[in-house]
Amino acid sequence: MKVHILDDWFDTLRGLPCFNLLNEHDVTVWTDHEADENALAARLADADCVVLFRERTLVTHSLLERLPNLRLISQRGAWPHVDVGACTDRGVLLCSNKGADGANYAAAELTFALILSAMRQLPQQMASIKTGGWQMGVGRTLRGRRLGLYGYGRIGRAVADYARAFGMEVIWWSSDAGRARAIADGKQLAESRTAFFAESDVVSLHMRLTPETSGIVTAQDLALMRPRSLLVNTSRAGLIEPGALLSSLDAGRPGMAAVDVFDSEPLMDPTDPLLAHPNLIATPHIGFVTEDEFDKQFADIFEQVTAYANGHPIHMVNPLVFGQ
Structure with a gap:
């Protein structure tokens, strides 16, 4: 799958052990934040999967309309920044391990x-x-x-x-x-x-x-x-x-x-x-910004990507989408 990772501002994820979970995929990592929705849609035009970095990017109905290839959004935690209804309407599965074990x-x-x-x-x-x-x-x-x-x-x-x-x-x-x-x-x-x-x-x-x-x-x-x-x-x-x-x-x-x-x-x-x-x-929202926490959180996120690619998705938020 063509996997796009958004908002990895310090290009941290490529150096973590969990990144090996994506070895079988074509991965693009974006290290800046693109606030303009038109420009963001252009970046993600070929994406099969988008990986979100916490709530740094809003996923709106209008953005999803511009992403015809998108089938999976993978993230961790709550999803107030994602229009789940629009995902369902567009056939996009949202996977998020909200109930992850262990304290941050x-x-x-x-x-x-x-x-x-x-x-x-x-x-x-x-x-x-x-x-x-x-x-x-x-x-x-x-x-x-x-x-x-x-x-x-x-x-x-x-x-x-x-x-x-x-x-x-x-x-x-x-x-x-x-x-x-x-x-x-x-x-x-x-x-x-x-x-x-x-x-x-x-x-x-x-x-x-x-x-x-x-x-x-x-x-x-x-x-x-x-x-x-x-x-x-x-x-x-x-x-x-x-x-x-x-x-x-x-x-x-x-x-x-x-x-x-x-x-x-x-x-x-x-x-x-x-x-x-x-x-x-x-401080500039660094509560979760340690290498150890990133590796733990993104291992969950990347496992969701590989599970979907293998036909057995996990942590589905809108499971009715799967199989459409």
Whole structure:
């Protein structure tokens, strides 16, 4: 099959062990992001299969109409960026291992790195010494402080392990089903949603972005946070009500934010009001960007390609398409 891989910005995948899974296919790797749909359609004109790199590219009805040869889209995780109905209408099978086993430890590690960076003022302290200064302020110790984790999933549980190793108290909030699982596992829940935001020194978000979770953290939630508290988001920007994080930082509740995700990505405007905010530290969506995590995730994706080529597709999202 002619397989096109999109948005591998650093040309990483060719050097990973999992890339050998595509040895029997004609593979084209695109190392830039093409935002123009007409240009993207021209690139993919001969593609039998498109491999998506997370949510970096939208797959729309109009794009699919321009790809007459396309039969398979292979990716991993949730698919809010893919028009599944249009895929079905066009006879394109979407395969995605949404329920992959194991936590994304890379994302969990980055989450805790951001907590440490914010609480110890690491970006500011580093900038100070590199520009001829010395200490620029006084950080805060994590031991004895309360970490609130919103979303009872694998990544959140890994972050909780790190936090307990640092002597933090961990409390949880989640959906009704998530809270039930946490209780069954003997975890400590906040007394209420209000208490969760109001009484945590650090709040970290760990949920998938779905129609049900879009905007689930509101401006009212953030206004409950303490003036010296920290909000961390390494999940998806859309979990927070549009505009709420910027307005809340302007109001001083929470006092700081550390984020790896933005509403529009890639965000490359240094004057963006949120990115430029003095009380925000940021990374460019690198929670999953390690060689180890890439090899694990793309092994799943490439196995879906080979399974389809062998006539036995796996992880089908719209299985009625297969066999048309």
